[in-house]
Amino acid sequence: MLHLYDTATRSVRELALREPGKVSIYLCGPTVYGPAHLGHGRATLTYDILRRYLEWTGLDVRLVSNVTDIEDKIIERATREDRPWDEITTECEAMWFRAMDGIGVQRPTDIPHATEYVKQMIELIGALIERDAAYVTDDGVYMDVESVDDYGALAFQSLEDMRAGGGDRMVVGAAQKRHPADFVLWKFTHCEPTASDPSWPSPWGAGRPGWHSECVVMSLDLLGEGFDLHCGGQDLRFPHHENERAQAVALGKTFAHHWMHNGFVVDAEGEKMSKSIGNVSNLLDLIEHYDPRAYRLVLLQSHYRSPVKMGQAGIDQAVASLAGLDAFASRAAAVAIGDSDPAVIAAFRAAMEDDLDTPKAMALVFDTVRAANSAIDAGEAAAGSLVGAVMEICSAFGLELSAGGSDASDDVLAKASALDQARADRDYVAADAIRSELQADGWNVETTKDGTTVRR
RNA sequence: GGCGACGUGGCCGAGUGGUUUAGGCAACGGCCUGCAAAGCCGUCUACCCGGGUUCGAUUCCCGGCGUCGCCUCCA
Numbered sequence: 001m002l003h004l005y006d007t008a009t010r011s012v013r014e015l016a017l018r019e020p021g022k023v024s025i026y027l028c029g030p031t032v033y034g035p036a037h038l039g040h041g042r043a044t045l046t047y048d049i050l051r052r053y054l055e056w057t058g059l060d061v062r063l064v065s066n067v068t069d070i071e072d073k074i075i076e077r078a079t080r081e082d083r084p085w086d087e088i089t090t091e092c093e094a095m096w097f098r099a100m101d102g103i104g105v106q107r108p109t110d111i112p113h114a115t116e117y118v119k120q121m122i123e124l125i126g127a128l129i130e131r132d133a134a135y136v137t138d139d140g141v142y143m144d145v146e147s148v149d150d151y152g153a154l155a156f157q158s159l160e161d162m163r164a165g166g167g168d169r170m171v172v173g174a175a176q177k178r179h180p181a182d183f184v185l186w187k188f189t190h191c192e193p194t195a196s197d198p199s200w201p202s203p204w205g206a207g208r209p210g211w212h213s214e215c216v217v218m219s220l221d222l223l224g225e226g227f228d229l230h231c232g233g234q235d236l237r238f239p240h241h242e243n244e245r246a247q248a249v250a251l252g253k254t255f256a257h258h259w260m261h262n263g264f265v266v267d268a269e270g271e272k273m274s275k276s277i278g279n280v281s282n283l284l285d286l287i288e289h290y291d292p293r294a295y296r297l298v299l300l301q302s303h304y305r306s307p308v309k310m311g312q313a314g315i316d317q318a319v320a321s322l323a324g325l326d327a328f329a330s331r332a333a334a335v336a337i338g339d340s341d342p343a344v345i346a347a348f349r350a351a352m353e354d355d356l357d358t359p360k361a362m363a364l365v366f367d368t369v370r371a372a373n374s375a376i377d378a379g380e381a382a383a384g385s386l387v388g389a390v391m392e393i394c395s396a397f398g399l400e401l402s403a404g405g406s407d408a409s410d411d412v413l414a415k416a417s418a419l420d421q422a423r424a425d426r427d428y429v430a431a432d433a434i435r436s437e438l439q440a441d442g443w444n445v446e447t448t449k450d451g452t453t454v455r456r
Numbered sequence: 457g458g459c460g461a462c463g464u465g466g467c468c469g470a471g472u473g474g475u476u477u478a479g480g481c482a483a484c485g486g487c488c489u490g491c492a493a494a495g496c497c498g499u500c501u502a503c504c505c506g507g508g509u510u511c512g513a514u515u516c517c518c519g520g521c522g523u524c525g526c527c528u529c530c531a
Contacts, residue, residue, distance in 0.1 A: 041531085042531065043531035239526095262531070301468080314467090357470085360470070446494050
C-alpha cells in the first residue's frame with residue numbers, strides 16, 4: 001500500500017483507506033480571477049500523477065477539487081474593470097481548464113463551486129456561533145481559534161508561539177478580533193451590492209463567505225467525514241488548511257486523515273514564483289511555446305516535496321530527454337509488445353509506494369529503455385516485455401510517448417522513398433540533399449538498412 | 457523574532473554510515489553507418505565550511521556561513 005508523507009504527523013505513513021478499494025481526495029482548486037501559472041501547474045500535475053498511479057493500482061479514486069468563485073481578488077478586478085464579477089469567474093474558469101487540458105491533467109471527478117455552497121457555509125458558520133467557536137463583530141463573523149485545542153497542528157507552532165514569535169508583524173483584520181489569528185468566516189458588505197460586488201443575505205447581515213469555509217463544507221458534503229487525503233501546495237498548509245481543520249474540529253467532525261503538500265516552483269534564481277514578485281509564468285504561454293509534456297517530465301524527475309527550479313535550461317533538458325523517449329517509442333512500435341516485465345513493474349511499484357519516488361521510477365524507465373533498446377538490437381524476445389513495462393509506466397504517469405510519423409504527408413513519405421532509392425543507387429549527394437530538405441522542415445530523419453523513418 | 461526546508465559533479469536532480477552506485481541533459485572516445493541520425497559500450501568532473509561521534513561520514517550530532525519558504529492573499 002502507498003506510503004505518503006503526512007504533514008500533520010510529519011512522517012511517512014501508510015495512506016489508510018476509509019473504504020477498501022476506494023480513495024477519497026480533496027484538492028484545493030483555483031481562485032478564478034487570472035490565468036493559471038506554473039505553480040498551479042505543479043500542484044495539479046503532482047496530484048494528477050498521484051491519481052493516475054492510484055487508478056493504475058486498481059483503486060477507485062474520487063478526486064474533489066473546487067473552484068473558488070467568491071473572493072476579494074475577483075471583486076477587486078471586477079470593480080477595477082467595471083464588469084460583472086461572474087463574467088470574470090466564468091472566463092477564468094474556462095481558461096483554467098484549457099490550461100489543464102493542455103498539460104494533460106484529468107478533470108477531477110467533482111468540481112464544486114463556492115457559489116453553490118453559500119447556504120451550507122451559512123449553516124456551518126451558524127453552528128460555529130452556536131458552539132461558541134465564532135463571534136460577530138462590526139465587519140463580520142470571526143472564528144475563535146482559541147476554541148480549538150490543537151490549533152497550530154499544521155503550522156507546527158502553538159498559538160502562544162505564533163503570537164510570541166510575531167515580531168513586528170501587523171495584525172491583519174478587525175480591531176475587534178479576540179486573537180490575532182482569528183480569521184473571518186463571513187464578511188459584511190457595507191455598501192449597496194453592485195454587479196461587481198456580490199452579496200448574500202445571512203442571519204448576521206448581508207455579505208460573503210470567507211475563503212476558509214468553502215473547502216470544509218464542500219469536502220465534508222461530497223466526501224463525508226474522515227475522508228482519506230487532503231492536498232494542496234505548501235503555501236496552503238498554513239493558514240488555509242489549518243483554518244479548514246479548525247472549523248471541522250470545532251464542530252466535532254473528523255476531517256482529513258492524511259495531509260499532503262507539494263513543494264514550490266522557484267525561478268532560476270531560486271526564488272518562489274509569486275504574483276507579488278512578478279516572476280510568474282503563465283501556464284498557457286509555457287505550453288504554447290514548448291512540448292507540454294516537458295513540464296510533467298521535469299516534475300517526475302524531482303520529488304514532489306522538493307522545490308523545483310523552472311527555467312529555460314530545465315525545459316530544454318526535458319525536451320531533449322523526451323526526444324530520446326519518443327525515438328524509443330518509434331523503434332518500439334515495430335516490436336510485438338508483451339506482458340510487462342514483472343521485475344520492472346515490481347520495482348516501479350516499490351518506488352511509488354515509498355512516498356511517490358517518481359525520480360527513482362523515472363531512472364527505472366530510462367534503465368529499462370536502455371535494456372529494451374539492447375534487446376531490440378540483439379533481436380531478443382525479452383524486448384517485448386521490456387517495451388511493455390516502459391509503456392505501462394509512462395501511461396501510469398500520464399506521459400504519452402509519440403512514435404511519430406503518423407502525421408507525415410504523402411509528399412514527405414515520397415521524399416523518404418526517394419531518399420531510400422538514392423541510397424540504394426549510391427547517389428549520396430542526392431540522398432543527403434533530400435535528408436537536409438526534410439530536416440529543414442523539422443523532421444527527425446533516421447536512415448537505416450531497413451529504410452527511412454521520419455518523425456516530428 | 458518564532459517555525460520550517462535546503463546547500464551534491466558543467467547543468468538539472470535522486471540517494472546513502474563503508475563495498476559497483478541513481479537517472480536525465482551536455483561533453484568526449486569507441487562500435488554501428490556511405491556520412492549522419494537513432495541506438496549500444498565506455499570516460500569525465502560531487503557531496504558549503506569547522507568541530508564531534510565512529511574503525512570509517514557526503515550521509516548522524518553540534519556550531520558557522522549561505523539560499524529559500526511560512527508566520528498576511530497565494531498551488
